Amino acid sequence: MKTLPLFALPFVLLGCSVFTGAETPRDTYAIVASKAVMDDPAWKAATVDALLAKYPGAKVAVWEGDPTDVRAQLTAWQPSFTAFVVKPEQAGVRFTINISNLCRTLDEDPYTDTFWGVVTGYDADAARALAEAAPIAIERALDCSGCDLTAFGRAWRYTEDHRGTMNVWERGVTEAIRDVPCDTDNTQGVLERLQKDRIQFLSTSGHATQHDWQMGYCGPNMAMVHKEGRLIARDTKKQDHPAGNTEPKVYFANGNCLIGDIDKTDCMALSWMRDGGVRQFMGYTVTTWFGAQGWGTLGLFVDTAGLCTANEAFHFTNAGIVRQLEETGIADLRDYRIEKPQHLNLPKTIGMGLWAEKRIQAGEKPEAVQKALRQITGNLHDRDTVCFYGDPALNARIADGRWRVLPPTFTPEGTLGTLTLTLQARPGVRDGTVWLRLPGSWNYGTVEADPALGMCDLRLDNMLRFPNAKPKAGETYTVRLSRAERKGA
Numbered sequence: 001m002k003t004l005p006l007f008a009l010p011f012v013l014l015g016c017s018v019f020t021g022a023e024t025p026r027d028t029y030a031i032v033a034s035k036a037v038m039d040d041p042a043w044k045a046a047t048v049d050a051l052l053a054k055y056p057g058a059k060v061a062v063w064e065g066d067p068t069d070v071r072a073q074l075t076a077w078q079p080s081f082t083a084f085v086v087k088p089e090q091a092g093v094r095f096t097i098n099i100s101n102l103c104r105t106l107d108e109d110p111y112t113d114t115f116w117g118v119v120t121g122y123d124a125d126a127a128r129a130l131a132e133a134a135p136i137a138i139e140r141a142l143d144c145s146g147c148d149l150t151a152f153g154r155a156w157r158y159t160e161d162h163r164g165t166m167n168v169w170e171r172g173v174t175e176a177i178r179d180v181p182c183d184t185d186n187t188q189g190v191l192e193r194l195q196k197d198r199i200q201f202l203s204t205s206g207h208a209t210q211h212d213w214q215m216g217y218c219g220p221n222m223a224m225v226h227k228e229g230r231l232i233a234r235d236t237k238k239q240d241h242p243a244g245n246t247e248p249k250v251y252f253a254n255g256n257c258l259i260g261d262i263d264k265t266d267c268m269a270l271s272w273m274r275d276g277g278v279r280q281f282m283g284y285t286v287t288t289w290f291g292a293q294g295w296g297t298l299g300l301f302v303d304t305a306g307l308c309t310a311n312e313a314f315h316f317t318n319a320g321i322v323r324q325l326e327e328t329g330i331a332d333l334r335d336y337r338i339e340k341p342q343h344l345n346l347p348k349t350i351g352m353g354l355w356a357e358k359r360i361q362a363g364e365k366p367e368a369v370q371k372a373l374r375q376i377t378g379n380l381h382d383r384d385t386v387c388f389y390g391d392p393a394l395n396a397r398i399a400d401g402r403w404r405v406l407p408p409t410f411t412p413e414g415t416l417g418t419l420t421l422t423l424q425a426r427p428g429v430r431d432g433t434v435w436l437r438l439p440g441s442w443n444y445g446t447v448e449a450d451p452a453l454g455m456c457d458l459r460l461d462n463m464l465r466f467p468n469a470k471p472k473a474g475e476t477y478t479v480r481l482s483r484a485e486r487k488g489a
Contacts, residue, residue, distance in 0.1 A: 024407045025419065025439040028488065029058040029393060030079035030114070032070050034086045038062050046128035047085045047119055054132065055393070067095070068102050074114065075106045078441040078488025080462070081393040082114040085127075088270060091120050091262040093285035093341050093385070100384035101337065104322070110334050111322050111460050113441065115315050117280070117392035122229040122265060126274040130390050133279040136248050137399035138200045142193045144215060145205035145255045147298055149177055150428070151305035151398055152201070156193050158186045160206045160216045160255075171400075186215055187222035187235035191243060194276070198247040201398075202278075203298055205255025210263045213256060226271035244275040250310045250396050251276075252301070253283035254294035260387045261285035269389065280310050280390030286341045290378025292321050293386040300435070306401020306426070308435060311392045316435040316463060321379045323458055328376055330355050336380055347380040402429040408439050410484070419444065419484040421464075425471035434469040436479060438462050445483030453477055461487060 031051050037043045052058055059077055061070040067084060074082065084099050099116060106113035121127030139153035149155035149169040157167035163184040169177045182189055193199050207214040213224040220236045224243060231243035251272055253259045259268050260283020272278040282297060293314075301313035308316060325333045332351040352373060359369050406422040421436050434453055441461045449456060449466065452475065458465035464479065471477065 025410050025486070027080035027393065027439050028077065029055040030074060030077055030082045031058055031060045032067060032074070032082055032084045033060065033062055034067075034090055035062055035064040036087050036090065037085050040087075040124075042124040043087065043127065046121075046124040047131045050128055050131040051083055051085070051119070051391070054391075067099050071102060071105065074102075076489050078106065078461075079114050080440045082116045083119050083131075083391060083393075084116060085119045085131075088120055088122065088262050088265045088267075091118060091387075093261050093263075096260075096285045096387040097338055097341075097384045100318075107461065109460065110326060111319050111463075112315050113462065115311055115392045115437070115462070116388070117311055117394075118387060118389045119391060120262070120270070120389065122270040122274040126229070126270065130273060130279055133248060133391055133394050135394065136200055136250060136279065136396040138250065138397065139399050140197060140199045141201040141203075142190070142197075142199040143203050144190075145203045145298065147203055147302045151302045151401065153400060154197070156189075156197070156199075158182070158189060158215065161218050163216065163219055163221060184219070185222060185236045187233050187241060190215075190222060190224075191233055191241060194243060194245045194247075198245070200247060200249045202249060202251045204251075204253050208253065208256035208259040208268070210258050210261050210267045210269075213253075213259060213268065224268070226266065226268055226275075228266060229271050229274045231271050231275045245277055247277045248279045249277050250280045251278045251282070252294070252298050252310075253281070254298040255288070255291065256294075257284055257287040259283045260389075273389065278390075280388070280394060280396055282310070282314055282386060282388050284386050286338070286345055286381075286385045287343055288382075289344065290381055292379055293317055293382035296320065297386075300433070302398070303430065303432065304401075304403060304434065305398035305428075307403035307405060307423070308397065308437070309394065310396045311388060311390070311394065312435070312437050314386075314388045316437075316465070318383065319458065319460065319463060320465070321383050325376065325379050325383070328355065330376070333376070333380060338381070338385065341385075345381050345385070347377055349380075352376060400426075402426050405436075413483075416483045416485050419481040421479040421481075422476060424476045425473050427473045429471045429473050431468075431470045434466040434471075436464045436466075438464070438481075441487040442481065443485045443487055444481040447479065447481055449479045450477040453479065 061073045063069040119130050141152040141155040143157040155169045166182040215221045223234045225232045233241045233243040296317040297314045330351040332349045404424040409420045411418045447456045453466045454468035
């Protein structure tokens, strides 16, 4: 039995703005449900009631016309986590764009103000599996996109650009990642990983739509399809094999187009959740060409293994994207929305044109300006088009990782206090960016951190970023927020 990291376990108690002693600060939880869910007894019991049983004290808001109807309530509550509960016909690309924007507008800054996730399902029973999901200590992984296998206890890789060889890693058994010959048709290999090895994390790239995933670019290979909410692995001879499996897992479709879009009930995303044990799923609801959100989430989650949950990695990555957009100084980027998703989305604003013209007039080379514009366009595209499905407070992270994060503490000092975050560097830890989620939303004064973490370059009310950390395995590091005061109801 692996021990889960303690930080980000769902200590949920709303209205907790004052702490005594060195009490562990509690996270808060909001459930935003559609009226269609609330009016259906089976769906309400499977989702809203299940989440309330899981998180006593959570608050519930209901919308009928649009999820933005509950903005005032979320603004007052400032919840740590928000679960958006909908039926499948209410989910999809438009819903994703709406809630992404909603959750960045609960205060004056443009960053995500609550860590959100969408709870839905092929049917009420499938949705219940997401609502009732237990913590996942990830040890076994199948990578089909190219992440670092050594972050996991055991891991396998089938690459999208090469057939006939797989990569295998097992901590304490193999000294390095091994190349192992395999069939050029990876159908049986993938099925074995899913059904025999019971992998708990899956990452994919390659061609995809709302209704299939095609492995690889270098020749004929397997495809994953679905029928009536069940997964089917289709080999190169067009033979179908049941691909269902029950091991709870996290799935990052970080390099796939469209697979995160629920365009109808019988689709890939909902089939993975119903038949594939997926309890959290990240995927693009539109075509992907830039990849900042998808690949960024995968890289952060794996490279800083154990530091953040899957949902935290998603939202930290999104905050980094927003920061890059803010640094351009282009004011109208905040209000941009993709109104008509199409095959190739290339977001443009009047401000972007004026920004480019000004730089060219200042003597910058047109090629450099064009490259910078592509970066802005890509970040703007990715900011709101990737959906995260599942309970956002679920503690799903890599077990025995490179970091361990301890419960935060709060020491009162008059009407304010000091919030202290503590993390431990473990074997394999690397230099790079460290993100930390705060237990809720806070006003605070200074941020003091151990020198090895470097300077904090992004201090928000619910997260911090240290971009130049240089940790050493075996060391413990602290971050202290002075004059701290909890926000929200």
